[in-house]
Amino acid sequence: MEEFSPRILPLLWRRSIKARKAVGRPPRLSVDLVVTTAIRIADAEGLEAASMARVAAELSVATMSLYTYVPSRPELADLMVDEVFWARDLRGEGTFRERVRLYAERTFAMYRAHPWLAELSRARPPLGPGMLAEQEFVLAAVATLGLPLRQLNPAATAIATWVTSAARHEAESALLRRTTGLSTDEWWLQRGELWESWFDVEAHPTMTAIWNGGAFDRGADEQAQDAYEYGLGLLLQGIEKSVEGDDRVP
Amino acid sequence: MEEFSPRILPLLWRRSIKARKAVGRPPRLSVDLVVTTAIRIADAEGLEAASMARVAAELSVATMSLYTYVPSRPELADLMVDEVFWARDLRGEGTFRERVRLYAERTFAMYRAHPWLAELSRARPPLGPGMLAEQEFVLAAVATLGLPLRQLNPAATAIATWVTSAARHEAESALLRRTTGLSTDEWWLQRGELWESWFDVEAHPTMTAIWNGGAFDRGADEQAQDAYEYGLGLLLQGIEKSVEGDDRVP
DNA sequence: ACTAGTTCCCGTAGGGTATACGGAATCATG
DNA sequence: CATGATTCCGTATACCCTACGGGAACTAGT
Numbered sequence: 435m436e437e438f439s440p441r442i443l444p445l446l447w448r449r450s451i452k453a454r455k456a457v458g459r460p461p462r463l464s465v466d467l468v469v470t471t472a473i474r475i476a477d478a479e480g481l482e483a484a485s486m487a488r489v490a491a492e493l494s495v496a497t498m499s500l501y502t503y504v505p506s507r508p509e510l511a512d513l514m515v516d517e518v519f520w521a522r523d524l525r526g527e528g529t530f531r532e533r534v535r536l537y538a539e540r541t542f543a544m545y546r547a548h549p550w551l552a553e554l555s556r557a558r559p560p561l562g563p564g565m566l567a568e569q570e571f572v573l574a575a576v577a578t579l580g581l582p583l584r585q586l587n588p589a590a591t592a593i594a595t596w597v598t599s600a601a602r603h604e605a606e607s608a609l610l611r612r613t614t615g616l617s618t619d620e621w622w623l624q625r626g627e628l629w630e631s632w633f634d635v636e637a638h639p640t641m642t643a644i645w646n647g648g649a650f651d652r653g654a655d656e657q658a659q660d661a662y663e664y665g666l667g668l669l670l671q672g673i674e675k676s677v678e679g680d681d682r683v684p
Numbered sequence: 685m686e687e688f689s690p691r692i693l694p695l696l697w698r699r700s701i702k703a704r705k706a707v708g709r710p711p712r713l714s715v716d717l718v719v720t721t722a723i724r725i726a727d728a729e730g731l732e733a734a735s736m737a738r739v740a741a742e743l744s745v746a747t748m749s750l751y752t753y754v755p756s757r758p759e760l761a762d763l764m765v766d767e768v769f770w771a772r773d774l775r776g777e778g779t780f781r782e783r784v785r786l787y788a789e790r791t792f793a794m795y796r797a798h799p800w801l802a803e804l805s806r807a808r809p810p811l812g813p814g815m816l817a818e819q820e821f822v823l824a825a826v827a828t829l830g831l832p833l834r835q836l837n838p839a840a841t842a843i844a845t846w847v848t849s850a851a852r853h854e855a856e857s858a859l860l861r862r863t864t865g866l867s868t869d870e871w872w873l874q875r876g877e878l879w880e881s882w883f884d885v886e887a888h889p890t891m892t893a894i895w896n897g898g899a900f901d902r903g904a905d906e907q908a909q910d911a912y913e914y915g916l917g918l919l920l921q922g923i924e925k926s927v928e929g930d931d932r933v934p
Numbered sequence: 935a936c937t938a939g940t941t942c943c944c945g946t947a948g949g950g951t952a953t954a955c956g957g958a959a960t961c962a963t964g
Numbered sequence: 965c966a967t968g969a970t971t972c973c974g975t976a977t978a979c980c981c982t983a984c985g986g987g988a989a990c991t992a993g994t
Contacts, residue, residue, distance in 0.1 A: 440874060440875065443875065443877055443878060443881070443882060446882075447882045450882065450884075455962095456961085456962075457961080457962060457963085457968085457969055457970075458960080458961060458962080458968080458969035458970030458971070459959070459960040459961050459962095459969075459970045459971040459972080460960080460961060460962095460970085460971080461970080461971060461972095462971080462972085482951090485950090485951065485952080486951085486952065486953085487950095487951080487952090495972080495973090496972070496973045496974080497952090497953090497973080498953080498954095498972075498973050498974080499971075499972050499973060501953075501973095502970085502971055502972070502973095506952080506953075507951095507952065507953090555856050555860075556853070556856075557853060557856040557857050557860055557868075558860055558868070558871055561875055561878050566883070566887075566888060566891070567887075569888075569891060570887070570888045570889075570890055570891050573890040573891060573894065574889075574890040577890050577893075583893070583894055583897040583899045584897075584899045586890070586894055586899070587894065587899060587900070587907060587910070587911070588907075588910045588911045588914040588915075589914065591907065591908070591910075591911035592911050592914055592915035592918070595849060595911065595915070596846075596915070599845060599849050603806070603807060606805050606806075606807040607807050610805075610807055610808055618807075618808070621808055624690060625690065625693065625811055627693055628693060628811050631693070632693060632696075632697040632700065633816070634700075637816075637817075637820070638816060638819075638820045639820075639824075640820055640823040640824040640827050640836075641816070641819060641820055641823060643827075643833070644823065644833055644836055644837065647833040647834075649833045649834045649836070649837060650837070657837060657838075657841065658841070660837070660838045660841075661837070661838045661839075661841035661842050661845065664835075664838040664839065664842055665838075665842035665845070665846070665919060667922075668842070668918060668919050668921075668922030668923065669915060669918050669919065669922075671918075671922060672917075672918030672919075672921060672922055673918065705991090706990085706991075707939080707940055707941075707990080707991055707992080708939080708940035708941030708942070708989080708990060708991075709940075709941045709942045709943080709988070709989040709990045709991095710941085710942080710989080710990060710991095711941080711942060711943095712942080712943085732980090735979085735980065735981085736980085736981065736982085737979090737980080737981090745943080745944085746943070746944045746945080747944080747981090747982090748943075748944045748945080748982080749942075749943050749944060751944095751982075752941085752942055752943070752944095756981080756982075757980095757981070757982090
């Protein structure tokens with residue numbers, strides 16, 4: 435009764451494996467080389483540009499040769515993701531807030547350097563060292579508060595989800611700017627007709643009130659950033675407060 | 685000096701347009717028919733199944749005929765999204781909490797019925813009636829609290845982002861279950877080798893402590909749900925508290 | 935009844951994508 | 965030099981989107 439054993443785990447954790455004795459035809463490439471090449475292409479031209487054919491061409495090798503190193507394209511994507519997660523290099527001491535700040539900064543930087551991350555699903559992520567390092571770091575950050583064990587995971591997941599959502603949103607915005615040639619503000623301007631020709635004032639009283647109050651003066655990307663910081667503040671404050679006993683509204 | 689005028693706005697707001705006088709060859713289909721057919725296919729088999737060729741075949745029409753009704757596939761996707769957003773039918777009175785609850789329930793139901801929504805980016809969404817109805821509803825919900833105008837938008841965006849993130853995550857999980865044939869738990873089980881062969885206890889003390897404390901007993905989907913509810917509670921509480929004056933930590 | 939104007943319908947053609955299969959090439963070892 | 969192991973890769977299949985342009989089908993006007 436043999437279990438199905440996915441070939442991806444040994445690949446993700448390949449750095450923990452000692453090299454086998456050399457036998458057979460020696461390889462021209464390596465998994466690392468394939469992965470870093472794919473990352474380089476995706477950084478510059480987007481995820482879909484990093485096709486098997488393109489990566490192979492970049493390495494002066496036939497397309498099918500890549501399948502010696504990587505089982506298929508989804509697995510290559512997993513390896514790319516865990517590689518940049520690992521390179522984020524989450525380490526450091528400090529208070530709860532300091533650690534969260536470090537986590538957020540590094541995460542935003544990672545998504546800015548590798549916006550194609552936003553083109554890949556977060557569900558069922560690669561279970562490699564990079565992914566686990568993130569889990570550990572955020573959990574450890576929350577643990578500094580002294581919360582009960584059962585509350586650590588929800589709190590850490592909430593923080594990671596919130597930060598990652600915002601970083602992904604920013605990355606998607608950057609990708610769209612590159613593929614369409616338009617910034618978010620230019621995109622909105624191009625659709626100014628919406629307000630002139632289609633918007634129904636009576637059906638949207640609250641939006642209209644805010645508009646008339648002049649509170650829509652910031653660009654769309656800035657509004658998203660505002661909401662991110664506002665929400666992060668509420669989350670952190672709520673998590674901290676839950677340590678000090680009763681947190682009901684009086 | 686003519687501005688570039690996107691053809692998509694009149695399509696999104698087509699219900700606000702009075703029918704033109706009939707002239708020329710009468711159409712066999714309609715925009716609504718194309719959009720609802722595409723939605724039906726995507727509901728049953730995923731977004732990529734709703735290709736131009738497939739939708740056309742379903743309507744017994746040649747592929748290129750669709751381009752009479754819809755400028756291109758991305759625009760068709762926009763129309764699909766706004767259609768189901770509009771069908772969510774967000775209306776209702778009530779307290780802040782009641783409205784947020786209604787918004788969350790309807791949103792989760794929408795993503796359950798149309799999981800392909802999670803395959804489309806949230807950045808630069810279709811600016812149609814469905815999208816604007818969501819904005820208005822959430823803003824109005826927050827407005828019941830009497831917050832200052834400038835705080836309405838960040839608060840509403842935070843709520844919508846949080847709820848939508850969770851609904852999308854659940855939808856992605858459902859999509860993966862369908863395409864892979866494995867539930868999330870089965871997927872984790874298949875990777876049990878991770879803990880046996882690869883996981884480094886010393887590098888992950890916090891995770892290990894939680895594990896030993898037995899706080900990892902819930903499945904991955906349930907953990908995500910827990911984190912969602914936990915975080916939503918913190919956000920709502922924080923937003924409510926900010927009405928009652930100073931909310932600093934003592 | 936005829937024509938002009940308008941709109942819809944759609945065949946063809948081109949450039950992408952991932953990967954199953956099987957055989958040739960290249961190495962260390964005995 | 966033979967053997968076994970491993971890498972390398974040519975071919976073929978089945979999708980995808982959409983630019984272009986010409987034929988078909990209708991109304992309105994005369």
